[in-house]
Amino acid sequence: MIHVTKTYLPDKEKYKKYVDEIYENGWVTNNGPLVRKLEKKLAEYLDVKNVVLVANGTVALEIAYRTLGLKDFAITTPFSFVATTSSLVTNNLLPIFVDIDPDTLTIDPEKIEQQITRNTSAIVPVHVFGNACDVEQIQEIANRYNLKVVYDAAHAFGVKYNGESLLNYGDISTLSFHATKLFHTIEGGALIINNDDLVQKARYLINFGFENQESIPEIGTNAKMNEFEAAMGLCMLDEIDNIFTKRKKVYEIYENELGNVVKLQKKNKNASLNYSYFPVIFESEDQMLKVKEALNKENIFPRRYFYPSLDTLNYIEPKQCKPIARDISRRILCLPIYPSLEEDKMINIIRVIKDNL
Numbered sequence: 240m241i242h243v244t245k246t247y248l249p250d251k252e253k254y255k256k257y258v259d260e261i262y263e264n265g266w267v268t269n270n271g272p273l274v275r276k277l278e279k280k281l282a283e284y285l286d287v288k289n290v291v292l293v294a295n296g297t298v299a300l301e302i303a304y305r306t307l308g309l310k311d312f313a314i315t316t317p318f319s320f321v322a323t324t325s326s327l328v329t330n331n332l333l334p335i336f337v338d339i340d341p342d343t344l345t346i347d348p349e350k351i352e353q354q355i356t357r358n359t360s361a362i363v364p365v366h367v368f369g370n371a372c373d374v375e376q377i378q379e380i381a382n383r384y385n386l387k388v389v390y391d392a393a394h395a396f397g398v399k400y401n402g403e404s405l406l407n408y409g410d411i412s413t414l415s416f417h418a419t420k421l422f423h424t425i426e427g428g429a430l431i432i433n434n435d436d437l438v439q440k441a442r443y444l445i446n447f448g449f450e451n452q453e454s455i456p457e458i459g460t461n462a463k464m465n466e467f468e469a470a471m472g473l474c475m476l477d478e479i480d481n482i483f484t485k486r487k488k489v490y491e492i493y494e495n496e497l498g499n500v501v502k503l504q505k506k507n508k509n510a511s512l513n514y515s516y517f518p519v520i521f522e523s524e525d526q527m528l529k530v531k532e533a534l535n536k537e538n539i540f541p542r543r544y545f546y547p548s549l550d551t552l553n554y555i556e557p558k559q560c561k562p563i564a565r566d567i568s569r570r571i572l573c574l575p576i577y578p579s580l581e582e583d584k585m586i587n588i589i590r591v592i593k594d595n596l
């Protein structure tokens with residue numbers, strides 16, 4: 240069976256050595272030495288100032304909103320994984336959806352301004368499938384209306400914008416290190432925080448609000464990453480160049496073979512690619528379903544990322560309707576992409592797609 244992704248498992252012997260280390264010192268969680276080591280290494284690798292590791296990408300978003308003190312309304316995209324929206328709702332923020340650009344699939348910056356009101360406190364865009372948002376225009380709007388910007392950068396690990404880390408844009412960017420992601424720590428996530436003063440607050444928030452054993456200045460939660468997860472991250476980081484090289488190969492074969500027969504996402508030309516997803520946009524939902532069924536018959540399981548459009552969630556009140564996101568979400572499919580995907584398997588996937596258009 241071929242799924243949309245396959246968890247990359249790095250060198251087992253190296254992981255075992257870290258496990259031995261953890262057993263020897265007995266420190267399994269609570270800001271342990273491996274978590275701190277991974278934070279340092281990731282800051283260097285990603286070329287960012289501050290990395291705060293957390294338990295997962297969803298809680299990273301929640302901590303970001305709370306670190307910045309967001310309230311009332313947050314402008315966001317309906318075309319993302321559900322956690323982008325649900326994390327707002329669980330933090331008493333009302334998502335105000337702005338439709339996407341039908342080509343880039345990221346939030347349409349031209350449509351943001353008309354949705355801003357006195358109650359808007361932030362913009363929460365997503366670099367969907369690793370494609371960089373129009374970060375400059377978004378920052379300009381945020382500056383003009385004094386809004387915070389939190390990027391859900393769960394897909395954007397390693398992406399550069401004009402040669403520098405894309406994660407440096409916005410007040411905070413969040414990452415997910417879930418096992419299905421490009422770089423993972425089994426479960427995990429991170430906050431990339433530009434303002435040094437906010438780092439301390441985020442660290443209190445992920446540890447019950449504790450400043451020290453006797454002082455609890457913030458209403459915190461438990462969002463800590465543990466040492467076994469950090470060990471996985473350290474092993475993954477050692478193999479990340481190999482991961483990118485292999486993904487690039489898969490990506491380019493798809494692009495060459497499918498670029499002329501189906502619609503592909505239009506990439507931000509100022510940004511690099513990380514080859515994390517391969518979305519394909521079909522002419523209609525019927526055509527997409529036909530292809531999906533044909534692939535399923537061959538034990539190939541692409542995913543309907545992202546469906547349904549988040550403006551259709553039943554718990555969002557008042558109701559909103561974003562026609563472009565709804566249309567795209569009905570006819571898009573993400574093809575299997577991971578480092579060990581063999582070329583003959585890909586050729587078969589491409590054949591099935593072409594035969595069913």
Ligand SMILES: *Cc1c(COP(=O)(O)O)cnc(C)c1O
Binds near residue numbers: 319320394
């Ligand atoms: C994976 C993902 C998340 C959630 O991350 P978890 O680590 O699974 O909690 C949030 N946003 C986007 C866009 C994602 O793809």
